[in-house]
Amino acid sequence: MHMSLPNPQATIQNMFAQSTAVLTQPSVATFERFERRGGVREAFIYVLLAALVSAIISGLFALLPFHHVSAGAQFFTSLISIPVEFGIFTGLVYFVGQQLFRGTGTYPEVAYTFALFFVPISIASTIIGIIPILGWLISFILGLVNVYFGFLAVQSSMNIREQGSAIVTLVLSWIGAIIVNVIIGALVAVPFVTRAILNGN
Structure with a gap:
């Protein structure tokens, strides 16, 4: 039996429409309308869009004279790190x-629900963040908005209605994600540091 592959463009268009509904009508009930409209595959296709936008902007900024990291390194770092960090956190x-x-709740429900608000807010934050000072302030505000939607998404996707429990789940996940990302970053850095030491740099 022939199985058709998902159309990424159609998936992204559908999820943007769902994201619009979630962002304009923020509530647990709104999230629950869409939490089973897709799964892990659709969520990560969508997250890759945010990663691509961030990677392109990071790569372009790396071309500026005061940057010391190559554009290619910045591009691929953003392209890889965003989906990985999203996967760890969810x-x-x-x-x-x-x-x-x-x-x-199930993991597909969590991933899909979180992607619905994470992607548009992440794209907006990346684009606005290039504006000096004002962009950083707006990005910080968008970060707080991200937390609020995360709070709603935990209640919806995991069916945890008690608000205190939802907050603790979000906070512990955030702390755990930081620890895991630091460990991964250290493991990735080890070969480069070792080579530098052996070369006497």
Whole structure:
């Protein structure tokens, strides 16, 4: 039997429409309307869009004279790190919510729900962030907005209605994601540091 592959363009168009609904009508109920419209594959296709926008902007900024990192390195770092960090964080939301608060959601529901607000806010933050000072302030505000939507998404995707439990799930997942990302960053850096030491640099 022939299985058709998903159309990324159609997927992104559908998810943008759902993102618009989520962002303009923020509530647990709104998230629940869409949490089963897609799964892990659709979520990461969507997240890759945010990663691509960030990678292009980071790569272009690396071309400026005062930057010391190559454009290619900046491009691929952003392209890889954003989906990886998204996967780590949403995985921890699922794990913490299930283990500590007996959340009954599934990981596909968590990933898809979080992608709906993460992608548009991430793209907006990346674009606005290139504006000196004002861009940083607006990006900070968008970060707080991200937290608010994350709070709603935890309640929806993991079916954790108690607000305190949802907040704890979000905070522990954030702390855990930082620790995991630091460990991964250290492991990635080890070969380069070792080579530099051996070369006497």
